[in-house]
Amino acid sequence: MKQRIVVTTVVAAFAFVTGGWLMQKGGGAGDSVYRQARLFDDVVSHVADFYVDSVGESQLYRFAIDGMLDKLRDPYTGFLDGRDLARLREQTSGNYGGIGIQIDKRDGAIVVVAPLPETPAERAGVQTGDRIVAVNDSSTQSWSQEQAVTALRGPEGTQVRITIDRPGSSTPINLSLTRARIHSRAVRLATMLEGNVGYVELFGFSQATARELQRAVDSLRTAGMRALVLDLRFNPGGLLDEGVSVAELFLDQGQAIVATRGRAPDANRVLSDRGAQRYTGMPLVVLVNGASASASEIVAGALQDHDRALVVGTTTYGKGLVQSVYPLSSQPGNEVVLKLTTARWFTPSGRSIQRTPQNRAAETVADARDPEEELSAAARDTADARRVYRSDAGRVMRGGGGIVPDLVVRPDSGVIAAREALTRALDSNVVRYTDAIAAFALDTRARRMVSSPLFAVTAAMREDFLARLRQRNVRLDEATLRTAWPFIEQQLGAQTARFTFGRTGEVRRLSGGGDPVLAEALRLAQAARSQSELLSLAAARNPAGETARAGQP
Structure with missing residues (x-):
């Protein structure tokens, strides 16, 4: 009898901690909530009193919360406190304490x-x-990027x-900086490209994003912009x-x-435009x-x-779930919230944004894809993907989760082959390769x-870069170099342009062909004088909805 009690307790504890439930045979939906609560309380008591290792009841309740939420199999639902809650607030507000710089680990350093505008770093002359x-007299030689971020913030x-x-x-150069409230601007770049086409790169949707975007577009309009490219690629x-x-x-x-649309009454609503359009008639392209x-x-x-933008790129991620945040405790130093999925999003035409793969294998394929590669049909919800939706003007649009672009553009097949050949050749030397790229770009700027x-990119530059690879014990044979060079040359040009002329210079270079979607x-x-003409040009470019590749006439 004693052995039976011990075995039962251990099995119950294991199921409990892993988020599972042990139910009596025949028990289930008919059991009262009270009975289930008593069963739960009995399990907690037994684990707290008799489990082989001492576990406090408060910790057991936390295990139970985490296990229950985990069983929902929803990566967007969670119980947040401490550092996780602080991170959520930073993401939604866009604010943190720091000096205002973007950093990366390059060439071992x-x-x-880039320094962010109007921050302590920019005012101190950081370049x-x-x-x-x-940092604070501690060498950063062996630091990771995360360690540096932690040390610089406060x-x-x-x-x-x-x-x-x-x-x-x-x-x-020694600098002493006073940390300030830094706002991570959603508008990462706003610049004018050839032909009076404005370009705005938007990252994140935190507080004040719309206001920042409006200011950027107004400024470009004042400078003579006649069409806009809004870049939402890699925007989470x-x-x-x-x-x-x-x-x-x-x-x-x-x-x-x-x-x-959700189960709660207030989760079912349609959000509509509340004011007059600000940029009537301006041709608009959205990159995804x-x-x-x-x-x-x-x-x-x-x-x-609504036929207001031409969408170009590859199919979006397909995250169409709404999360609501419920504060559960507001005690100082012990704040906790529940972030819970409460509804799904649908576009005005009725398309579900949420991607629902046919099976686990299809989900794995979709999650592992390169963002610049188009989602395969096998990785989509084929029932919804076959359904035809129509825009206000009657244009055909496809479902299946995510937003399928009007014009799908992928990298040139030659560039893809070059990248793949380089990846195979580098194997475990990828970090050394990226270090050599960074060293080349920084030295080119310095000189x-x-x-x-x-x-x-001249022949002398090519030899300089290859010498840097050899210094790092990275050697590429002639066959690999012939195949991979177009991709290497593209990276050398983009990185050097960025370090020498800033992100504006990099985008200007990429718009000439290094970034086929932007080009x-x-x-x-x-070419377009109106939005309708822009959509017509795209339809003529891609009449049957095929995927376009860079370099096609």
Whole structure:
């Protein structure tokens, strides 16, 4: 009898901690909630009293919460406290305490990608390409990017000391900076490309995103912009309200933007434009890829449904679930919230944004794809993918989860082959290769070797880079080099343009062909005098809805 009790307790504890439930045979839906609560309480008591290792009851209840939410198999639902809650607030507000720089690990060093505008770092003169060699007198030589971010961030008003090695300077630069409230701007770049076509790169949908975008577009309009390319690639989304507000900038009053459907009465609603359109008649192209999700998909779907934008790129991620945040405790130092999926999103035409693969294998294929590659038919919900939806003007659109672009553009097959050949040849030397790219770009900037982002990669530059690879014990045979060079040359050009001329210079270079999606969008936007003409040009470019590849006439 004693053995039976012990075995039962151990099995119950295992099922409990892993989120499972042990039920009596014949028990189930007919059992009362009270009976289930008593059963739960009995299991907690037995585990707390008799489990082989001591486990506090408060910890057991937390195990139970985590196990229950895990059984929902919803990656967007969770119980948040401490650091997770702080991260959520940072994502939704876009604010944190720090000095305002974007950094990366390049060539074994912590390198400044860019200082953010109007931040302590920018005011102190920190520049793109600077190497941060010490923080508060601690060497960063063996640090990861995450370690550097943690050290540089902190409460507003606190001090942090950094030591910088600047390309072209023989002596280190010591700076003492006061951390401030940093707002991660959603508008990463706003610039004018050839033919008076504006380009805005948007990342995230946190508080004030719509206001930031409006300011950027207004500024470009003042400078003479006649068409806009809005880049939502790699934009993970964010706040529903900000997605709606961004769509409102381009839609007419009363036009539906998104519908939400859920079990709770207040989860079923249609959100529509509340004001007059701000940019009437301006041709608009929206760029998306497999990493565009959530609010990005709301914007792209609404503008596509109402024929207000030409959507170009590859099918979006397919994250069409609404999360609501419920505060459960507001005690100082012990705040906890429940982030719970409460509804699904649908575009105005009725398309479900949520991708529902046919099976687990299809889901694995979809999740593992390169964002720049188009989603295969096997990885989509084929029943909905076969259904035809129509825009306001009657254009055919496809379901199946995510937003399927009007014009699917993928990299040139030669570039894909070059990248694959390089990946195979590098094997475990990828980090050394990227270090050599960064070192080449930084030294080119320091020596002032290029005067325009459209510079040609010369034979001397090629030999310089290959020598850097050899210094890092990376060798590519001639056959691999012949195949891979177009991709390597593209990376050398883009990285050097970025470190020398900033993100604006990099985009200018990529728009000439290094980024086939942007190049195609720019070509169409330059040719169109109205939105209807833009859509017609795209339809003529892709009459049967085939995938377009870069370099096709």
